[in-house]
Amino acid sequence: MRKFLVCITCLLFLISQVVDAAPRRRKKAVKRMAPLEQVGFQMPSTITDTVKAVPAKGLYMNALDLLQGQSAGVNVSSDGINGNAVLNSVRVRGSSSILGANDPMVIIDGVISDITALSALYPSDIESFTILKNTSETAAYGSDGSAGVIQVKTRMNSGEGFRIAYEGHLAVSAPYGGLQMLSADEYRAVAADRGLYINDGGSSTNYYSALTRPSFVQNHYVALGGGSGPFGYRASVGYAQDNSVLKDKGNDNIVTKLDVNQTLLNDRINLDLGVVGSLSRNYGLNDPKKIFYSAACQNPTYDAEANFRNPNAVLIGAPLAMIAAKNDSRNMNIATHASFSYDILDCLALNAFGSYYFTSYETAFTDGGSASRSESKKDDLLCNVSLQYDKTWGDHNFSSHIRTEYHVERNSGFRTGVRSLANPLFGYDNLGAASSIPLGGTGSNYLEKKLLSFGIELDYLLMGRYKFALNARTDGSSLLGDAHKWGFFPSASFVWNVKKEDFLVDNQTVSSLNFKVGYGRSGNIGAINSYVNGNYAQPVGMVPVYGYPVLALGTTYNPNPDIGWERVSSVNIGAELGMWNSRFLLTIEYYYSRTDNMLYVYDVPVPPFTYDKMLANLGKMSNMGVDLGVAIAPVKTSDIDLVISANVSWQRNRLESLSGTWMGMELDADRISPIASVSGAGQVGGDNNVVYQIVGEPVGVFYLPHCEGLVQNEDGTWRYNIVDLDGDSSVDLGDYGDRQVAGQAIPKFTLGSSISFRWKSLYLIMQINGAFGHKVFNGTALAYSNMTSFPSYNVLRTAPGKNIADQRVSDYWLEKGDYANIEHLTLGYEFLLPKSAVQSLRISFCVKNLAQMTSYSGLTPVINSYVVNSTLGIDDKMCWPLFRTYSLGFSIRF
Amino acid sequence: MKKLIILSALLPCFVSCLYVKVGDSLPHDEIYSTPADVYRNAVAALYNNLGSNQESIGLQGTCRGIYDYNTLTTDEVIVPIRGGDWYDGGYWENLYFHTWESSDRCLYTVWTYLFSNISRCNASLDVLARSSENCGVETTNAWIAEVRALRAIFFWYAMDLFGNIPIVDEHNKWQELQSPRSQTFRFIFNELQYSLEYLPIARSNEEGLHYGKVTAPVVWFVLAKLALNAEIYSDDDCTDGIGQDGSAIMFEVEGSKLNAWETCIFYCDRLADIYGLESMISSNFSTGNEKSLENIFTIPADRESYKVEYHYQFRSIHYSHGAAYGFEAENGPSATRKAMQVFGYGTPSPDPRLWATFSFDEVKVGGEPVLTEDGSPLVYYPMEVAPNLTDSPFKTTAGARFNKYETDIHAYENGKLQDNDIVLFRFADALLMKAEALVRNGQDGTPSMARVRERAGASPRECNLETLLEERMLELALEGWRRQDLIRFGKYHLEYDMRPQLPSETDAHTILFPIPRKCIELNGKLKQNKGYE
Known part of the structure; x- marks a missing residue:
């Protein structure tokens, strides 16, 4: 019983080991306060073996792509640069907190990192991901792990002689589809038909085509390793270049x-x-x-190159001029770690671990008139020392860990901006070449966070089949007030390996069966990113003092001396079943978690407060869900393998309360508060809120006026027939007016599925991901169907026919967001070259973003459906061009 | 196990590792160590929010704030819906038609802006109460007076808009109940009178020692305003039709008992000792208006130092008009037809201030006609303006536009970050206040009003309440006074321009804005104003 369930090793990339990794790792391997060596059910190797025989890899530009659709309850949105208005995010079982701290903890070979560092890893360097979802499993990581933990294991050297390998891809991305706006001729015809004046530039422009191009994508990777006896090493270098289908944009790594x-x-x-x-x-x-708003709505009779700006359409501009603005960034990560372990006695070991992670993020911006540069840096230093005691007496195995850990994070930043560049060609390369270096253009910041932890872990394993684990950890943070500095986070779990019971041990059908149950509590202070517990002064602005402008200082927030840990408590119960020699696998798990003392920026009354917001611990939220995984290998012969696997997760989130007592004062937040709204011409401010946060509902619900079709105006145009829901004989579109809950923005179900097929040396792999049960507000269609903005703003080809002269927000444009995407389809061939120096040689062909199945009428329903912010659930004019990538891959290993 | 013991002995050392080190912020006490620091951070700092670059924040300058509620709700300015532009969820038409709701989020921001600044003043008073040893008693008292006067001005704006507000005069005091309007009015009046004892009699609009600060003349001006509006401010229930007459509302002014009108005249006369009229009205709004002899209280602005923006002119003018200056304009608010009638637009002899206030007819910049996108000259059609221009051939060109401030062609932020100081109070207003107070007190206001008309080059005119209300528009249009004036003249809730009276408005409840719904949600003890329950 060595490795406990959670190892959901990502099947696909295990397959193509560039340098064979049977790592010479000892059992007490380097881990950063990891839970005890996981015991029990090992993710069945049979299927892995099946796929492993087929070295198959699609085109992965980003390590996050590897995670997509691989594990139930894990949602990965990775935009690279070309995403469809998707935010780079990873969510393990959704959001347990409203503010920021929902990114899971990322640990790369024991080093605390983050999503950014993970996405910068070269995919081929990754051997496996292990995702810890249950609080009883993440408890050992304390507060940092409250949003889940992703352990990343990278490839290690074999220590068995010298190996070298190369792999690379050459690919082309090609844009397709796009919004069907009126073409120049149609635009002229509609204007003429309606007797509207247009400024006819005499051209015929499709701005989407003008902005996009087929682009070249490539990556290359070399790895080598070797060693002998007690010594081993491995080194690799990778390069990836992802040119965007948008002209002159792209990224490389x-x-x-x-x-x-x-x-x-x-x-x-x-x-x-x-x-x-x-x-x-x-x-x-x-x-x-x-x-993209401009590309869709700019007058199509203008010459794209001439960069005309239509003065009547103040919210859009010349697309080519705008895309010429530079918004560049550079991200540098360095992570280094050292670990030492010493077996003092057979039953006692000392481990010491230290890591340092440095990241620097630089930005540089210029639009020709103004320019700015910024840099933000993060230093992360961690060290821990632990003692491990491990003893077996007959059927009893007992082990314990005690450990202490110290973690310091230093954040600093610097930025400066200027305007009135003497010549736009200077761009951001010579900020001195500007006439004005205004106030607010320069600044720097510094913040230090410290976390100190003590933990103890007790495990007891009886007869190799009953495992009890207890874990206790206390964390202290410098960000909290003295009274609330320390948080205590216990957890307990029980695992029963049924297969080892007498009645199953000889059963040929059931190859594995486990039950597990757990409870755990963790804390989250990710929402706190400054010292709000005290009264600190910062610049408030320039004021005249004796006639001269002088900077004044003051407090710019409501201090909260009562701020403390947000607590997440959760229970989980699950089972895993393997049958027919693990050719059938099933995992199922139910969980319920509850967040108390939820950190949130609450609305507070002014007076008595000085500012109308305060970060405090008041509310409650709950999450409940079921994760289900199935894998089947129906055919398995020496020539043919077929493996079908799927994971589905269902989740229900509920915002229980936003009220509570603060320093003896009852604080009641607004029951309804808007999160996301549409914006654009005629939609500035006003009643344009779409997605809300409502107590008693899931976070992020559509709360909209109800529209019962269209009604005709006297002039022949149509308007939305918005219903007087509260029956007060007037239609009020305000937040408290005639609105109703009309669905949720975050999917209820998510699906990840892959089908792998091998015939001799030829293999085919397809990955399908999907999300269901949520809605998308088609703000793009609402705005682009509104004929009152024509001809200042171009409209959809269907708009003149519909003839709607209305842009009030209602559920008319709320659509189902369900979709299933064929993320990629890969065809590969492995050459068998026995007795040559070449160990393996293979080629592959892959299409990414092959197809999408959806009933959504807009460009794509794949928008931000996970991150709670001002874009959640709304397709609002951010119509990135869709594209497919065709790649040819080659790999050789000596 | 020995190692375990050593390890546990080390643990307490670790605990000390959690001490806080903040680099970019200072502990609050550190910023009041010297007298100069006290003045800078406890007194001067409070002025940083008079102007702003954020929506709904500031006394004047940005959109959807106090100025818009005082101006776009009147017969002076309208924001017509221009097709897809300026509908904005009905926000602007709600202002014009008085159909605003208590759920209006901008109104909530205005409330929090005012009370946030009152609260900051209270926090400063706490600091100053501890500073007399450090800074000297006399100096500290003067600073306390300045902060109290500034706080009273914020209270005045809040009382003027919302009527029944809580008097919060201590920092962090959980004051749940509103005071009757009359009580708040007396509180503000007394606070200002108290402060006069300590404040310097000095010009505030001039770049110099007192630039941008509340000085005695600023307080005189506000006292005059308070006295002139005393009938309204003393009325605890504006919907019952019962009110006190100004001649019966008494104040104690420098030892003598004066009625409201006499009080107003008294403080206007004090101002006359120091201020005069510029020879041209436009000098008060030029980029160099710090030198104006007439401006009493301004929000200091310049392109580089202060983040004070003035949005109204570029929000108003046509896209092509803005482009002629090299800026982006928004083609929005326009003069109402009523305003253009008052200015005599289209008559043989319009008021000379018409040109100093609005752009209309054919537009020229630098002597050249401004061309629209089709190459034709840009023409504004003042009398074509209407609440909804969507189907009008003059969709983008109807309405006369803002032209009071000199356009700073070197401005940043599309003309909004300009060098012109934003004018809050000026002496011409005091002259008209005096004329009005005289008339209301049964005396002759002609000389005072004549001075204003003379400077403008307008022909003499009889001075009565009717002509005074018109004169106030002619002289003070676009300066944010119109709502207060219409209320004082009992006309704000009546039909005017193209606006019908609301059926529910006969009780005049719209002369107050509702207490923002969100304030009541967050503090259940606040009571909604009458007519909005």
């Missing part, structure tokens, strides 16, 4: 990695040292929403 290990004293001492560094550059868009 170079990453290099080195790991060394050495054992001493007959393996009693183990030393590990590793470093990984990456540098990625991004050439991005400035104000993408405005660019």
